[in-house]
Amino acid sequence: MRIATLGPAGTFSELAACEFGRQLPNYTLAFYPALARVLKAVPQDADLAVVPIENIVEGMVSPVIDTFVKRPLEIVGELSIPVRFSLVANHQRPEKIYAQFVAQGQCSECLSRYDVPIMNTASNSEALQLLQQSREPAAAVVPEHCLGDLSFAHIEHDITDYAHNETRFVAVREPHAGRKAPQAGVHYKTSLLIIDDTDHPGLLVEHLQVFAAYRVNLTSLVSRPTGQKFGQYHFYLECEGHLEDSAIRAALTLIQLRNKVTVLGSYPSAG
The missing domain is CATH 3.40.190.10 (Periplasmic binding protein-like II)
Structure with a gap:
């Protein structure tokens, strides 16, 4: 595989x-x-x-x-x-910090305590590599699982802004042509796209009312621009349950009367 x-x-x-x-x-x-x-x-x-x-x-x-x-x-x-990051340094007072830009955004509170330049890198691995190669006092924001047995002059663990990131x-x-039937005792989630090809006032509200009427619990709803003109959006949704659940089938049957629906899959939920 x-x-x-x-x-x-x-x-x-x-x-x-x-x-x-x-x-x-x-x-x-x-x-x-x-x-x-x-x-x-x-x-x-x-x-x-x-x-x-x-x-x-x-x-x-x-x-x-x-x-x-x-x-x-x-x-x-x-x-x-x-998502857990650490700040590691080759000196107690680093003069610059290497950080991948996403890591920098997720550890902004810790980095704000250091009045030194932030050097953006293409990846977390590159940040660690540049620190190891540096002959100047420097630090790096590194995923905690990458530290292993490495030793540093200074380490701050778990520096992410949100404790449960x-x-x-x-x-x-x-x-595939066929989908697996749901297994008993497994909590499923279904992902789908509603393609906005017949835009009209109240379109999203109509769809939400259909899901509510059939008591389908939506866990995610994201709008993405169609790229055609302002005000037109496609919708990505996730809901609790399997596509074979009668409530989900009934809701999608109604929605498909007005818009194209693409089911991306039903799969065991991580939650």
């Missing part, structure tokens, strides 16, 4: 991909430099792609949602990875 994910090694994406890989009898991991490249690898160069879809602090990952609109893939699983990842594949 070939799994594609965002590289380089040492990312939270690698952690998530390895977690999915442990559920398989055998797998290989391939890193790609951008989310679009990761998703494009399926199915020719990878059987699965593991990508971040939501962060507790920063919300939905828009490039992933936009890719689903252009090329629907099947979501087959999800999991959440705790997590990123949710999904595993996707090329859509």
Whole structure:
């Protein structure tokens, strides 16, 4: 089983991909430099792609949602990875700090205590590498799982702004003709797209009223611009339950009378 994910090694994406890989009898991991490249690898160069879809602090990952609109893939699983960063330094008083730009945003409170330049890097791994190569007093923001047995002159653990920061990842594949029937005792989630091809006043309210009428609990709702003109949006939704649940089937039947609906998959919920 070939799994594609965002590289380089040492990312939270690698952690998530390895977690999915442990559920398989055998797998290989391939890193790609951008989310679009990761998703494009399926199915020719990878059987699965593991990508971040939501962060507790920063919300939905828009490039992933936009890719689903252009090329629907099947979501087959999800999991959440705790996001924990440490600040490590080769000196008690660093004169600069290396940090990947997303890590910088998630650790802004800690970094604000240091009146030194922040040097943005392409990845967390590069930040650690540049610190190790530096002959000047410097520090780096590094995922805690990358520290291993490394030693530093100064370490601050768990420097994220939010104590319970997590990123949710999904595993996707090329859509298959048939979907697995729901298993008893498993809590499912269903992801879908509502394509806005017949825009009219009250469109979103109508859809929400349908879900409410059938008591379908929505857990995520994101609007994304169609790219055609201002005011037109596609909608990405997640709801509790399996596509074969009668309430979800009935709700989608009504919604499909007005708009195109693309089901991205029903899969065991990480929650």
